[in-house]
Amino acid sequence: MEELTKKQAAILEYMKAHVAEHSYWPSIRDIQAKFRFASTNAVFGHLQALERKGVLQRIPGAARAYKVAPAALVEDLSDVVIRYEGPDENVLQLESLNYLGAIPAGLPDYTESSGVLDTVQAPMSASARRRPPQSFALRVRGDSMIDAGIDSGDTVIIEPGHPKNGDIVAALIDGETTLKRLIKQGNKVFLKAENKNYPELHPVNDLVIQGIAKSVMKSI
Amino acid sequence: MEELTKKQAAILEYMKAHVAEHSYWPSIRDIQAKFRFASTNAVFGHLQALERKGVLQRIPGAARAYKVAPAALVEDLSDVVIRYEGPDENVLQLESLNYLGAIPAGLPDYTESSGVLDTVQAPMSASARRRPPQSFALRVRGDSMIDAGIDSGDTVIIEPGHPKNGDIVAALIDGETTLKRLIKQGNKVFLKAENKNYPELHPVNDLVIQGIAKSVMKSI
DNA sequence: CTTGACAGTGAACAAGTTTTCATAGAACAT
DNA sequence: ATGTTCTATGAAAACTTGTTCACTGTCAAG
Missing domain, CATH: 1.10.10.10 (Winged helix-like DNA-binding domain superfamily/Winged helix DNA-binding domain)
Structure with a gap:
């Protein structure tokens, strides 16, 4: 872009x-x-x-x-990415949700991540940060991340950026967005489902990372 | 109103x-x-x-x-409310966060609640709903709701509406917003902390409900 | 040294929008 | 009966706002 x-x-x-x-x-x-x-x-x-x-x-x-605009999030993953070979039976099925159109302002820097939403009303919350505008939300379908505390029906907030080893990422595989943990072993990259029932690592190629999962949202 | x-x-x-x-x-x-x-x-x-x-x-x-309008949410709780007597040591300290201004759409009805955010991009997510604009977010400080899965640092999304018995509500007590479970016994109303260490019910008067907690947001 | 992208001024126009004025029927309580 | 509230019409006034035109300057790339 x-x-x-x-x-x-x-x-x-x-x-x-x-x-x-x-x-x-x-x-x-x-x-x-x-x-x-x-x-x-x-x-x-x-x-x-x-x-x-x-x-x-x-x-x-x-x-x-x-x-x-819904923000193009295709990262370059530089040294990491190889090729993807075939569909993954255990992928999370995700619906694409639009992230809330407007992100409240306040502080100019959102390079460091961890917080949520943002502050406007309360002066004391000056330390709060906001999400980059390209963030988006995904509703989770499936149980492959339950061991990471992400259940079916939850909504995950995805932010752009270069993922680190161990991050939970939203990746585009076979045209579909999936949510898994990114594991880097040597020069190989795997996507790992966080469910004891599916312990295998899935080697992937042509990996397109759409963003890093930063927070989960659960209905009460 | x-x-x-x-x-x-x-x-x-x-x-x-x-x-x-x-x-x-x-x-x-x-x-x-x-x-x-x-x-x-x-x-x-x-x-x-x-x-x-x-x-x-x-x-x-x-x-x-x-x-x-920031939702005049002063509900009538009619028969229920009495008077509040004194500070509560176990209240959650909350920062006020602004809820995201614009909520993506899809379907016109958001009378029924439960979902999260909403869909725009994916046609398949037509069943998704959106939040009423008066919703807002609160960042949680304290551990009085940990047994309800709400930890310090989490962000809770509050929506307006009449709370039902057992709902987790954001209530204004002594000028401060607190998060607790609303318990109605007979004609008395209590606020209950969800923490085994604080098992007591707190009777309240002059209760101002700001909204009902619908979902929690956790950093990953 | 020209070309093109970027950044800006100043004025004016056309369309989009809110707002006001004048008018009136239906339902309902007093 | 009478006033009040809600609902609505129709036209026009007044203001807001996006858009266009003509023109100037800077800066880096080719």
Whole structure:
């Protein structure tokens, strides 16, 4: 995906933050004011660029109406990836859920991960972080991760990034998204189901990591 | 809280559904079209009513710009509530986190609760539901709910609604939000910590329920 | 040294939207 | 009977907002 310029990224961030805080999108003039542009057209150009680069969708003619694109998450896994050979019977069946459109703003850095959602209202929660916008949610079907505390019906929040050995990842296998633990032994990569009944390691090739599972969400 | 008329409720529902599906608010004309009004003013009147009744906040003059009121959730618990007498040592300390502004859509009904987030990308997940916009998230501090699988550091998603006996609720006690199980015995109401070490029931008065805990979110 | 992407100004237009005004029937309580 | 609330129409006013046009400048790549 095409890279965003600094200004473009800043504007996109501002827009998301605005939605998060106010629950509605800023107008072009709102953005103009925020960035001290002398012309609305400066903003207009950036919005065009953001749309061209696929990260923002505008609704022509409509006021304060946008969508953030579902974010392409294909990582390069560099040295790791080989080829995938055949379907996996024990894969988790996952439905694709859209991650919540707007992520509340607050602190600018979300490089370090662990927290949840984000803070806006409480000043004391200044240490909270937010998810990168490309995060998405998956609803789990199947029991292959029950030993990791992830049950069928749970929703898993996936974030982009380079997975480390041992991470639980969402991987695209045979056109389907699966959730498993990533195991690296020597120069081989395996996907491991966290279920005593399926103890085997599955060697994989052509692995496309969609993101790293950061948190589970369970209904009470 | 003042009751909504059927039409008002329907319009509010539609608006929420629209935000959920498109990530931006409908215009008055959108609503007019949806309900087959011959005049925009029909909608306008309803919006005024919704604002007057405190469930919707309009931003005067701005297009497609609304907020849903932080849900006047002061339930009537009618026969139930008495008075609160003194601080509770075992309350959960919670930080207030903002719930994600926009919820992806799909189906229009979210009266029945249980699921998580929602679907947009996958057609197969048509059965998924979404949260009411007034939902919010709380980060848990303390261990008084560990027996319910809610640990310190977890994030709990709270939804508005009338709690049933046995529900885990977020309640405002002494100015602080606490998370406990709601127990109704006869005409008395108690808040119960889910921790073997604190087995007592705490009778409460002046109980303000902020919402019902629907799901927990755990970091992996 | 030209080309193209990026960034911006300034003004104006057209369309999208909210808001106001005037008017009125139906249901319902007083 | 009478007022009030809810519902709705129809038209117009007023404002907001996205969009376009013409023009300028910077900077890096080819």
